[in-house]
Amino acid sequence: MITAERKPLDELIEYVKPFKRILLLGCNECVTVCAAGGRKEVGLLASGLQMALLKSGSNIEIQQHTLERQCDPEYVEELVPMIDGTEAILSMACGCGVQQLAMRFKNLPVFPALNTKFMGASERQGVWAERCQGCGDCVLGITGGICPIARCAKQLMNGPCGGSTTGKCEISEDVDCVWQLIWDRLKSLGQEDRYVDIMPAKDWRSGGGSGPRKIIREDLAE
Amino acid sequence: MENFEPVIIAFCCHYCAYTAADMAGSQRLPYPANVKIIRIPCSGKVDALHIIKAFENGADGVYVAGCLEGDCHFKNGNEKAARRITYVRNYLEEIGIESERLMMVTMSAGMGYRFAQTATEITEKIRKLGPSPIKIAIAQ
Ligand code: SF4
Ligand code: SF4
Numbered sequence: 081m082i083t084a085e086r087k088p089l090d091e092l093i094e095y096v097k098p099f100k101r102i103l104l105l106g107c108n109e110c111v112t113v114c115a116a117g118g119r120k121e122v123g124l125l126a127s128g129l130q131m132a133l134l135k136s137g138s139n140i141e142i143q144q145h146t147l148e149r150q151c152d153p154e155y156v157e158e159l160v161p162m163i164d165g166t167e168a169i170l171s172m173a174c175g176c177g178v179q180q181l182a183m184r185f186k187n188l189p190v191f192p193a194l195n196t197k198f199m200g201a202s203e204r205q206g207v208w209a210e211r212c213q214g215c216g217d218c219v220l221g222i223t224g225g226i227c228p229i230a231r232c233a234k235q236l237m238n239g240p241c242g243g244s245t246t247g248k249c250e251i252s253e254d255v256d257c258v259w260q261l262i263w264d265r266l267k268s269l270g271q272e273d274r275y276v277d278i279m280p281a282k283d284w285r286s287g288g289g290s291g292p293r294k295i296i297r298e299d300l301a302e
Numbered sequence: 303m304e305n306f307e308p309v310i311i312a313f314c315c316h317y318c319a320y321t322a323a324d325m326a327g328s329q330r331l332p333y334p335a336n337v338k339i340i341r342i343p344c345s346g347k348v349d350a351l352h353i354i355k356a357f358e359n360g361a362d363g364v365y366v367a368g369c370l371e372g373d374c375h376f377k378n379g380n381e382k383a384a385r386r387i388t389y390v391r392n393y394l395e396e397i398g399i400e401s402e403r404l405m406m407v408t409m410s411a412g413m414g415y416r417f418a419q420t421a422t423e424i425t426e427k428i429r430k431l432g433p434s435p436i437k438i439a440i441a442q
Binding site for chain 2: 123
């Protein structure tokens, strides 16, 4: 999923202060799962903003709504009947959702309520960790299902580096050396020979190195 | 605000504090009428949203009363509640509400005296803090 965290309240207040009526918009997908921008977080932020603004003597009408997904135009379209009179949208989706709104509503200012962080997985309740950087040419099949791009501080394709100590990365004792993890896993799979193969330098064009990426499925595209 | 009488919301777990409140009643132990009790199935069930809404609607203080450590009817709801309280206290500070207005307390079902005493102490504490800044802002 895409993970995110709420921005500090002060920053959000600066965004919405100039308006009389705003729409605070959540998203029912990834950001709901990582407890950053779902229906509940919309309610919490609306109350928090309302109280903080009240204290500073201003009063803004905050309409609350949560879309099934903010990154798909058919859901964004649902906003059309309810957007009359709205002066700005504060979006609690990831950056993709915010941009989808900005594309659709040309005359409305759109602000992000969240800082979008990374593509990650849940390690346990309340803990999310980075797992993939969308390199466009997945190597998990060679690395025992553990990603050296998202999880090695140096993105080494043939690690580990000299800083790997007792299974930990040199950047912090709290960070596992991903190449240690890869080696351990290959060993338990009986695939040590994979480790000996030298991986060629990665072609980063598929990973965004040649500009913004797009997927076009000819059979589906209209 | 003269003659300030604080409004305090107490989210009380059915298996301990709520029963303790009953006990206080049957023992004829007085406690301030400022404390409005909301019965909940477990302190771990209290959501951040419930607490924030209480403050938005004019509460001067809020507390969550759960079972004694290690005694939760649902294993560890009280530990979860304590972590949530810490989280909401930080949010209150961000909003500009003193975090001391939100508390977590624990007691067992038999502690009628402790219930009454806690309610009295918290009412006095909030009385000293004065009306919540939100209440003041609404009144202006
Ligand atoms: S906008 Fe799309 S990608 Fe972003 S959180 Fe919502 S569903 Fe996920
Ligand atoms: S190798 Fe690339 S696609 Fe595969 S998990 Fe890592 S970053 Fe993601």
